[in-house]
Amino acid sequence: MKIAIHPVQGSFSDYWIKYCQANEIPYKIVNCYQNNIIEQLIDCDVLMWHFYHAKAQDYLMAKQLLYAVSSSGKVTFPNFNTSWHFDDKVGQKYLLESIQAPLVPSYVFFNKDEALEWAANARFPKVFKLRGGAGSVNVKLVKNRTHAIKLIKRAFGKGFKHDSLVPALDLFNKFLVGKATLFSVFKGLLRPVKPTLFSKIHGKERGYIYFQDFIADNDHDIRVIVINEKAFAIKRMVRKNDFRASGSGDILYEKELFDDKTLKLSFEMAEKLRMQCVAFDFVYQAETPMVVEISYGFSPVGYGPCPGFWDKDLNWHAGEFDPYGWMVEEVFTDR
Ligand SMILES: Nc1ncnc2c1ncn2[C@@H]1O[C@H](COP(=O)(O)OP(=O)(O)O)[C@@H](O)[C@H]1O
Ligand SMILES: [Mg+2]
Structure with a gap:
């Protein structure tokens, strides 16, 4: 049994490699971005890759590669059940509802009129989220109906850019406690004018809107x-x-x-x-x-x-x- 590992510094793979070395588990370093990746995997039984939601290349092909490899009978980490809904809060809503998990009541609309009708009768505040994103960057409090209507019009109009909600203030606070570099703060400030490669490739979020009930008093x-x-x-x-x-x-x-x-x-x-x-x-x-x-x-x-x-x-x-x-x-x- 041999494990193929795609290394990404600072990700799970640093530890996978150490674990394989310490336990004498045969492993091989592979490069999932190369055209011949399937050939690289020929002598392996497992592919492990900690892919990232906001890396342009990963967004373009990580799930496709992993599911193709698992279809051929090899084991992958992550496998299908683990990753199909990764960075997709809409998919997660369906999944968590179907296993009757206590999901915060969540609402998704793919039609502007239905969304507006919902907003006319909803109680506020609510929480608005894009389906993707992490670190709270695409999560906002919607204080009242007027705000919700504005978001709905935008969702079914010009849409949301991925970078536009990135809080430079967050990066600045992290910089103050030594958890971010000054360079990353500047990059954060520039995002609205200089979108990341991921944002350019992903394009805008539009054509749907997602809200959750706001669960108050959580510090x-x-x-x-x-x-x-x-x-x-x-x-x-x-x-x-x-x-x-x-x-x-x-x-x-x-x-x-x-x-x-x-x-x-x-x-x-x-x-x-x-x-x-x-x-x-x-x-x-x-x-x-x-x-x-x-x-x-x-x-x-x-x-x-x-x-x-x-x-x-x-x-x-x-x-x-x-x-x-x-x-x-x-x-x-x-x-
Ligand atoms: N429905 C909600 N009610 C109250 N607080 C929420 C709600 N949804 C998210 N939050 C808060 O916002 C944060 C970010 O939301 P989350 O959905 O986890 O997005 P992200 O993918 O950016 O982590 C959470 O860590 C939580 O503190
Ligand atoms: Mg979260």
Whole structure:
């Protein structure tokens, strides 16, 4: 059994490679962007690639390559169940509704008149989201009906550019605490005039509109990640004068911050979703956890300080752990 790994610095692959080396698992480095990638995989049984939602090339071909490879009988990470809805909150709405997960009530329209009719009767505030994006960049509070109508007209008119909502302020705050470079702040400021390659290739978001009920009084969200029947979690505080936590960079890790109800729910949903790796983002209505989105991918840097993990019986295992090694172990059982 040989694993092909597409390396991306700072992604899961750094750890996959170390895990394979430490455990003497045969692996080979491949380049998924090359024309002969299928030939490169001939002597491999598994392809592992932590592809990224906002990289232009990945957006163009990552899912197509992974699904083609898995159709030929090889195992991929991520596999189809894990990735088809990645960076697609519309797909996630259908999926989470169909497994009866406690998704925050979500509304999607592909017709302007239906959207306007909904807005005429809806209670505000609501949350507006593009179907893709991370770090809260494409998520906005809609305070009233007038604002909703404006967004609906734009969604079915000139549409939304991907970069237009990128908050340069976020980058600046990260710069202040040493989590971003001054260069990235300047790049952020330039985005509205100098779109990224991804934004140019992806084009505008239009022809649909997506809203969620606004779940008030959350000064944080909770992210629980489940991989191979094990879970770990982080608590992310919202930005100052804002309701949005993801991307704030203000993260807490202590075990006591996470309740059994949320963990149990995460394990139950993960089992139904049959994903190799899933991160659930939760907000709370009173004490009840509600899912705002799911994702297979996450940035390893944010999770290093996690002090331990839970198994599926909710037993706590204190100490360092290697969730990326769990992914490699999992591709063996996927066979
Ligand atoms: N319906 C909602 N009600 C209240 N807060 C929300 C809601 N949806 C999202 N949030 C907040 O906004 C943040 C970003 O939303 P999310 O859907 O997770 O987008 P992203 O993909 O950018 O992380 C979340 O981390 C959460 O703090
Ligand atoms: Mg999120």
